[in-house]
Amino acid sequence: MEELIEAIHLTEQSQDYTSLLENMNTYLSAVLESNKRLTDSVSISLVDKDFLQDIKDVVNSGAVGVYFGQSLRSIKVVIPDDFGLRYHEIFIQYEAPKKLIIRNVHLPNSSKLNSEYRSIHDVIETCSKYINELTRYFDELEHIDQFCSIMEPVNPSFKDDFRRIFFDDRTWLHVEVTPEGLASNVHLVGHSTYWHNKLQSGLLTWDHDKRIVENIMDIFDLGMFPQANSQSKTEGDVEKQTEEPLVCGICLCSELPDAPGIPQPLCQNAICGVHYHRSCLYQWLVACAGSRPPAFGVANGTCPTCLQPIICSEKDN
Amino acid sequence: MSGSARINRIAKEVKNFETKPPWGIVCIPCEDDTYDVLNFSLQGPKGSPYENGSFKLTVTIPEKYPFEPPLVKFITPVYHPNIDKGGRICMDMLKMPPKGCWLPTITLETLLVSLQTLLANPNPDDPLMMDIAYENKYNIDKFRENARKHTEKYAKL
Numbered sequence: 001m002e003e004l005i006e007a008i009h010l011t012e013q014s015q016d017y018t019s020l021l022e023n024m025n026t027y028l029s030a031v032l033e034s035n036k037r038l039t040d041s042v043s044i045s046l047v048d049k050d051f052l053q054d055i056k057d058v059v060n061s062g063a064v065g066v067y068f069g070q071s072l073r074s075i076k077v078v079i080p081d082d083f084g085l086r087y088h089e090i091f092i093q094y095e096a097p098k099k100l101i102i103r104n105v106h107l108p109n110s111s112k113l114n115s116e117y118r119s120i121h122d123v124i125e126t127c128s129k130y131i132n133e134l135t136r137y138f139d140e141l142e143h144i145d146q147f148c149s150i151m152e153p154v155n156p157s158f159k160d161d162f163r164r165i166f167f168d169d170r171t172w173l174h175v176e177v178t179p180e181g182l183a184s185n186v187h188l189v190g191h192s193t194y195w196h197n198k199l200q201s202g203l204l205t206w207d208h209d210k211r212i213v214e215n216i217m218d219i220f221d222l223g224m225f226p227q228a229n230s231q232s233k234t235e236g237d238v239e240k241q242t243e244e245p246l247v248c249g250i251c252l253c254s255e256l257p258d259a260p261g262i263p264q265p266l267c268q269n270a271i272c273g274v275h276y277h278r279s280c281l282y283q284w285l286v287a288c289a290g291s292r293p294p295a296f297g298v299a300n301g302t303c304p305t306c307l308q309p310i311i312c313s314e315k316d317n
Numbered sequence: 318m319s320g321s322a323r324i325n326r327i328a329k330e331v332k333n334f335e336t337k338p339p340w341g342i343v344c345i346p347c348e349d350d351t352y353d354v355l356n357f358s359l360q361g362p363k364g365s366p367y368e369n370g371s372f373k374l375t376v377t378i379p380e381k382y383p384f385e386p387p388l389v390k391f392i393t394p395v396y397h398p399n400i401d402k403g404g405r406i407c408m409d410m411l412k413m414p415p416k417g418c419w420l421p422t423i424t425l426e427t428l429l430v431s432l433q434t435l436l437a438n439p440n441p442d443d444p445l446m447m448d449i450a451y452e453n454k455y456n457i458d459k460f461r462e463n464a465r466k467h468t469e470k471y472a473k474l
Contacts, residue, residue, distance in 0.1 A: 249421075249422050250383060250421040250422065251322050251325070251326050251383070252325075252326045252329050252330070252424075253322060253325050253326065253329075256322050257322065258322070274422070280421070283384055284384055284421050287381070287384040287385070287413075288413075288414050288415075304420040304421050304422040305420075305422050
């Protein structure tokens with residue numbers, strides 16, 4: 001700056017404007033140069049270059065799709081499985097340099113997914129390995145979703161490792177699928193002597209070499225799966241959409257914000273068609289018994305609709 | 318049930334009163350959205366001595382609703398064997414079991430319609446007001462006359 005002022009003074013004396021312009025030019029380029037160096041040093045400390053390089057590598061490899069969310073810290077990676085049949089979305093959060101966590105993924109819970117990762121590449125490697133181990137799991141769930149009316153979960157995905165299959169208005173079948181693609185914890189929800197007897201006599205003949213859907217069809221002598229008509233599963237069907245969803249007789253709602261599950265046919269009385277949330281019915285039966293928690297977590301009392309005896313356990317199953 | 322589920326249920330019930338109100342029952346909305354206290358006006362049932370009256374009620378919704386019955390009180394004075402001078406009501410449906418017969422499946426609508434029925438059909442065998450119950454049991458004409466006059470005086474439409 002001082003040089004420039006001096007140059008101006010000199011110019012005033014000598015009336016040499018050309019040299020003044022030259023001086024100013026050198027000075028301004030020097031300023032610009034130093035500013036550039038300034039921004040460079042700032043960006044180096046703010047941007048995680050390894051992370052950028054990591055993203056570049058992953059994108060350039062072309063094997064997976066990479067997308068960004070609201071900020072550059074949330075990243076979505078789409079991984080195809082071995083045969084390219086399914087695409088799995090993995091939501092990654094950048095916490096700190098070399099510290100990435102998986103925020104959400106439509107895969108069954110596993111300790112494998114709960115650790116911290118050093119790079120996106122690591123995440124992809126771990127998930128790809130896990131996904132390829134789960135091939136039979138995906139196959140079985142897809143098969144079930146394709147053939148059966150699913151009552152629960154409301155929006156089935158690979159994250160949920162169980163399905164509740166519609167049998168009739170009062171009875172559902174609960175099936176859990178292990179990561180190996182085998183059925184476990186098969187039981188009925190609701191009470192029906194007919195289905196119950198079939199399950200009792202058929203369960204021992206369950207053949208793990210056959211698919212889950214085939215086993216169910218064999219055990220229960222089903223030619224095809226019953227379809228739930230009360231709830232519309234088809235999208236875009238306006239008339240069906242306006243139809244009231246199944247509500248709980250106690251809270252008058254279908255889904256509760258703080259309790260999982262939808263209303264179930266819990267009353268054993270065949271004429272009583274009222275569904276309840278397990279948590280609502282349990283709370284009522286306990287309140288009736290003077291708010292004392294019942295032994296073994298199983299409350300009994302009378303159905304608040306038909307007044308027939310009813311039992312309800314605190315937890316599902 | 319959490320607070321939000323409780324509010325969900327009450328909001329649904331209040332909306333139901335607006336869309337398809339039962340005969341002679343009007344829900345008077347309150348300013349706040351917490352739904353802790355609701356106001357209602359109840360028309361006396363036809364053919365009863367309360368026929369031309371409009372009765373004001375407050376319904377207090379407890380924290381544990383619907384696992385506990387709401388607290389219903391008449392603001393307008395009523396001449397009735399099962400309703401005392403403070404507006405308290407003796408009705409099975411408003412008490413917890415095993416004493417009463419409150420059920421979580423009972424809605425405000427069923428409750429208030431039952432209350433209308435109670436007005437038309439007093440239960441003098443389980444009274445709150447002994448003298449009115451006695452009158453209702455043994456001198457029904459005088460009871461009807463008194464109830465009609467009382468309604469005219471306090472609850473005229």
